[in-house]
Amino acid sequence: MSDIGFDIPDYKKIRVIVDTDAACEADDPFAIVHALLSPKLIVRGVIAEHFNVAHSMEDSYNEISAIKQAMALDFPSFMGQTGPLSSDSFVSEGVDLIIKEALSDSPYPLFVLCQGAITNVAMAIKTNPDIIGKMTVIWIGTHGEAPCSAPFREFNAGNDIDAANYVLKSGIDLWLVPSQVYTTITIGIAEIKRRISPLGDIGRHLYENLMAYNNSEGAGWTQGESWSLGDSPAIAIAINPGCGHYKTIKAPTVADDTSSLEDPDAPKIRLYTDVDSRYILEDLISKLELFCEENG
Secondary structure: OOOOOOOOOHHHOEEEEEEEOOOOOOOHHHHHHHHHOOOOEEEEEEEEOOOOOOOHHHHHHHHHHHHHHHHOOOOOEEEOOOOOHHHOOOOOHHHHHHHHHHOOOOOOOEEEEEEOOOHHHHHHHHHOHHHOOOOEEEEEOOOOOOOEOOOOOOHHHHOOHHHHHHHHOOOOEEEEEOHHHHOOOEEEHHHHHHHHOOOHHHHHHHHHHHHHHHOOHHHOOOOOOEEEOOOHHHHHHHHOOOOEEEEEEEOOEEOOOOOEEOOOOOOEEEEEEEEOHHHHHHHHHHHHHHHHHHOO
């Protein structure tokens, strides 16, 4: 999508759609930028996802637009469903994109990289089940393999439990990154200030956006001077599926409190049990450095 001074062979590239609740807190923008700066990823669109409060999808879309401006980079962006699966009867432009790309005869495999509630993918499957078998979904969400009680309310699954269970039971090719894994992508705010904030308008935006949220009333759950870039594994796994260990499990059922319940009849999915945080963070920062070098 963007020139960072090197490319890879065409046959190794994949199409991706990034599905993101970009305005809910501060990690999504880092993941969006990582996708846009990765030569392997042909970004077919970035879709705004809701986070189950009024106007949250629109807020996410506005944050995607802010990233466009900060990068001086034009890429396709789309509005998604405005709320949970049970509340929407219309089909958004983002859902239309997922269906169109899944049914395309493109030679590049399609991956949908989900960094929030999984409503848009659920609506796409519900609207056209023929897309099952035609794409891979990488989702940051749930507490993972059942049985597992909820140590906290898992944000992404909890923002649309109906959509979560619909996708988990659909039989689509699903690679799941659960809470025990995505919370390990820890970086200090000092490192973000020192290494990322000087990297042009986009580096400044990432840092200032994070600081604004960290200093807000909504960030009482954070540790204060560190952050978990928990959405970034969706991008890194698409670039390198071997950047962590995984196993095949029966898809869990998400309970109302976001615990994982067993379902012996559930389809099998891929579950990541760890990822390489050093690789993920250094790949992001290095690509930002190269982007700034190539683009002044």
